[in-house]
Amino acid sequence: MPELRKDPILDRWVIIAAERGHRPLPPSGEAELPLMPNGPFTAGNEDKTPAEVFAVRPPGSPANGPVWDVRVVPNRFPALQVEGQVDPRAVGLFDAMNGVGAHEVIIETPRHDVDLSDLPPGHVEKVLTAYTERIRDLRRDLRLRYHCVFRNRGAAAGATLRHPHSQLIATPIIPALPKAKLAAAREHFRRKERCLFADLIDQERRDGSRVVLESAHHLVLAPYASRSPFELVVYPLRQCHDFTLLTDAERADLAAVLVGVLRRVRAALGDPAYNYMLFNAPSTSARPGRPDYWGTLAHDWRWHLEILPRVTGTAGFEWGTGFHINPVAPEEAAAFLRQAS
Amino acid sequence: MPELRKDPILDRWVIIAAERGHRPLPPSGEAELPLMPNGPFTAGNEDKTPAEVFAVRPPGSPANGPVWDVRVVPNRFPALQVEGQVDPRAVGLFDAMNGVGAHEVIIETPRHDVDLSDLPPGHVEKVLTAYTERIRDLRRDLRLRYHCVFRNRGAAAGATLRHPHSQLIATPIIPALPKAKLAAAREHFRRKERCLFADLIDQERRDGSRVVLESAHHLVLAPYASRSPFELVVYPLRQCHDFTLLTDAERADLAAVLVGVLRRVRAALGDPAYNYMLFNAPSTSARPGRPDYWGTLAHDWRWHLEILPRVTGTAGFEWGTGFHINPVAPEEAAAFLRQAS
Numbered sequence: 001m002p003e004l005r006k007d008p009i010l011d012r013w014v015i016i017a018a019e020r021g022h023r024p025l026p027p028s029g030e031a032e033l034p035l036m037p038n039g040p041f042t043a044g045n046e047d048k049t050p051a052e053v054f055a056v057r058p059p060g061s062p063a064n065g066p067v068w069d070v071r072v073v074p075n076r077f078p079a080l081q082v083e084g085q086v087d088p089r090a091v092g093l094f095d096a097m098n099g100v101g102a103h104e105v106i107i108e109t110p111r112h113d114v115d116l117s118d119l120p121p122g123h124v125e126k127v128l129t130a131y132t133e134r135i136r137d138l139r140r141d142l143r144l145r146y147h148c149v150f151r152n153r154g155a156a157a158g159a160t161l162r163h164p165h166s167q168l169i170a171t172p173i174i175p176a177l178p179k180a181k182l183a184a185a186r187e188h189f190r191r192k193e194r195c196l197f198a199d200l201i202d203q204e205r206r207d208g209s210r211v212v213l214e215s216a217h218h219l220v221l222a223p224y225a226s227r228s229p230f231e232l233v234v235y236p237l238r239q240c241h242d243f244t245l246l247t248d249a250e251r252a253d254l255a256a257v258l259v260g261v262l263r264r265v266r267a268a269l270g271d272p273a274y275n276y277m278l279f280n281a282p283s284t285s286a287r288p289g290r291p292d293y294w295g296t297l298a299h300d301w302r303w304h305l306e307i308l309p310r311v312t313g314t315a316g317f318e319w320g321t322g323f324h325i326n327p328v329a330p331e332e333a334a335a336f337l338r339q340a341s
Numbered sequence: 342m343p344e345l346r347k348d349p350i351l352d353r354w355v356i357i358a359a360e361r362g363h364r365p366l367p368p369s370g371e372a373e374l375p376l377m378p379n380g381p382f383t384a385g386n387e388d389k390t391p392a393e394v395f396a397v398r399p400p401g402s403p404a405n406g407p408v409w410d411v412r413v414v415p416n417r418f419p420a421l422q423v424e425g426q427v428d429p430r431a432v433g434l435f436d437a438m439n440g441v442g443a444h445e446v447i448i449e450t451p452r453h454d455v456d457l458s459d460l461p462p463g464h465v466e467k468v469l470t471a472y473t474e475r476i477r478d479l480r481r482d483l484r485l486r487y488h489c490v491f492r493n494r495g496a497a498a499g500a501t502l503r504h505p506h507s508q509l510i511a512t513p514i515i516p517a518l519p520k521a522k523l524a525a526a527r528e529h530f531r532r533k534e535r536c537l538f539a540d541l542i543d544q545e546r547r548d549g550s551r552v553v554l555e556s557a558h559h560l561v562l563a564p565y566a567s568r569s570p571f572e573l574v575v576y577p578l579r580q581c582h583d584f585t586l587l588t589d590a591e592r593a594d595l596a597a598v599l600v601g602v603l604r605r606v607r608a609a610l611g612d613p614a615y616n617y618m619l620f621n622a623p624s625t626s627a628r629p630g631r632p633d634y635w636g637t638l639a640h641d642w643r644w645h646l647e648i649l650p651r652v653t654g655t656a657g658f659e660w661g662t663g664f665h666i667n668p669v670a671p672e673e674a675a676a677f678l679r680q681a682s
Contacts, residue, residue: 003670005565005566006566007564007565007566008537008541008565008566009522009525009526009537009541010518010521010522010525011521011525012566012663013566013664014566014567014568014664014665014666014667015664015665015666015667016567016667016670016671017666017667017668018668018669018670018673019668020666020668079658079666091565092544092548093540093541093544094565094566146662148658148661148662149661150656150657150658150660150661151657152656152657156654157654157656157657158654158655158656158657158659159656167657167658169658169662171662171664175662175663175664176662176663176664177351177661177662177663178661178662180351180352180663181350181351184350184351184352185350196349196350199434200349200350200434203433203434207433223348224346224348224349224432224435225346225347225348225349225353225354225355225435226355226357227355275656275657275660275661276657277657277658277660277661278661279661306660306661308660313497313498313499314499314655315491315493315498315499315500315616316491316492316493316498316499316508316616316617316618317420317489317491317508317510317618318499319491319616319618319647319649320489320490320491320518320519320616320618320619320620320647321487321489321510321512321516321517321518321519322353322516322517322518322521323354323355323356323512323516323517324355324356325355325356325358325361325420326355326356326357326358327358327359327360327361328359329344329357329359330357332359
């Protein structure tokens with residue numbers, strides 16, 4: 001069973017997951033992951049993954065059969081384990097709990113040799129539907145408080161397989177980073193009775209210098225305090241705290257925005273490794289013995305997607321301070337991406 | 342002039358340093374940096390660096406001449422700039438200030454083809470003396486609040502030159518990570534009238550499972566909530582909040598500990614890239630208009646050095662949550678390193 005441990009100095013949990021050390025890793029130092037035309041995520045190899053928990057398939061095609069558009073399966077080398085109780089406990093000064101959670105892989109297409117941005121927006125919409133359905137389903141598990149959807153593209157971004165896929169990890173606590181963002185948003189709302197993200201988006205639209213693109217429903221920005229060159233964030237224009245509440249029209253719009261912006265990043269930077277991470281509302285399901293303290297969430301929080309091209313690394317200064325050094329001003333990055341196509 | 346910008350959501354500053362984008366970078370994707378027998382840090386090439394601000398040299402040898410043991414020079418591509426005022430200001434919702442600070446390179450030896458751990462402990466002592474003297478000198482600059490000493494070894498750890506060197510960056514604010522640690526230590530002291538680090542060290546010595554080595558004056562641990570395999574931390578056994586207050590005997594002991602533990606890491610992991618980062622007391626010099634709120638620092642804080650072998654990368658989950666997934670339990674790492682030699 002993996003274990004969650006909290007740093008005794010900082011409010012920072014880690015997952016100690018010895019099982020995960022056994023997963024096959026690509027040769028280290030390789031800039032590019034190998035193409036695997038017969039890998040575990042390709043059509044016809046459905047028996048090489050655990051049984052699917054969700055799929056977008058043509059009507060009538062059987063579960064775990066070879067005809068599908070998007071497929072979601074449990075990770076074979078999970079960071080967290082579905083069975084068991086959380087069992088929070090003290091270990092002397094320290095805090096620990098069992099590594100209970102979910103770790104799923106969203107296989108975005110049967111094709112092994114493309115990136116997400118090569119797919120038609122209509123297909124990417126199905127990927128976003130898979131995110132939505134899995135978050136909705138996992139929220140019924142009251143042990144789990146937060147659902148992180150993320151995508152690792154390229155070895156430098158932590159990917160171990162090239163076949164296009166995203167991942168979802170659901171944790172029994174709200175992790176430090178979304179927790180700090182949620183707290184800041186709540187505090188802003190408490191003081192001003194306005195959403196922090198609405199204020200931010202208003203200012204950025206008026207200023208314009210960091211706007212990369214605006215669609216009917218979404219805004220893509222190079223954030224003011226970008227940590228690295230070409231860092232981007234996607235916000236919904238409407239006040240919407242929960243990604244699973246997107247309308248069909250919004251989801252279609254987001255798919256087109258995502259494909260468009262990832263294609264621009266590729267054109268501008270030459271197919272860089274990247275991560276994207278969804279920051280969504282936490283689970284608000286009441287858990288026995290825990291109060292629901294998310295009363296103003298629908299007003300104070302807005303889901304967003306951070307995109308992080310991995311063009312600079314982290315060195316001792318970043319690890320020693322939390323500071324990042326960014327050699328490209330976000331205004332320059334945004335201007336560059338506005339022109340890219 | 343570089344600019345400091347604060348994230349509008351999180352208490353996280355970044356340095357926007359466009360000048361730094363012009364520095365020569367090694368070919369990306371290279372696992373190993375090239376040996377440069379005639380690089381800018383070798384003896385005889387002192388004119389290829391800015392003039393030295395400190396050196397350990399034989400008596401009588403001239404400044405910037407070719408005979409030296411350790412040499413400290415300003416970074417030619419600094420993240421922060423020495424001249425100017427901090428000038429904190431609002432930019433609409435946002436916070437900015439000028440990128441005022443110091444960025445220095447500690448050239449640890451005239452030899453280009455070794456690592457720090459290849460040097461005799463007596464030489465490493467001189468490197469630690471250079472850290473001490475530079476922190477002391479820079480503390481006289483009242484604009485600067487925190488002095489981060491760090492070391493990047495190997496391309497995967499963010500190094501761009503292989504010649505052994507450390508760096509020191511002094512910032513006009515106390516960065517988020519040491520600030521959070523300082524706050525936690527102060528809160529522990531306020532509640533218990535005991536040092537958090539003393540409690541932690543007591544417990545770890547009694548338990549023993551995460552202790553890698555103990556010398557006359559220092560303890561090396563694999564921390565309970567290690568973020569990655571073989572993460573280590575060095576603590577002084579005596580209550581000492583400030584690295585610059587080490588006695589000569591303690592500094593000699595630390596040099597031997599550092600060489601010993603870095604050699605073990607190399608033997609165990611095969612010369613991995615690594616970072617180390619000093620977490621020291623912030624500057625307590627009174628700055629006009631700012632209260633000195635560090636009244637209990639000497640009792641509640643203890644300097645420490647974190648060592649981070651870069652054997653796992655960070656992926657979307659880490660960037661999306663702040664959580665790290667560690668496939669090696671620190672008890673296993675410590676047992677392994679206790680046996681390595």
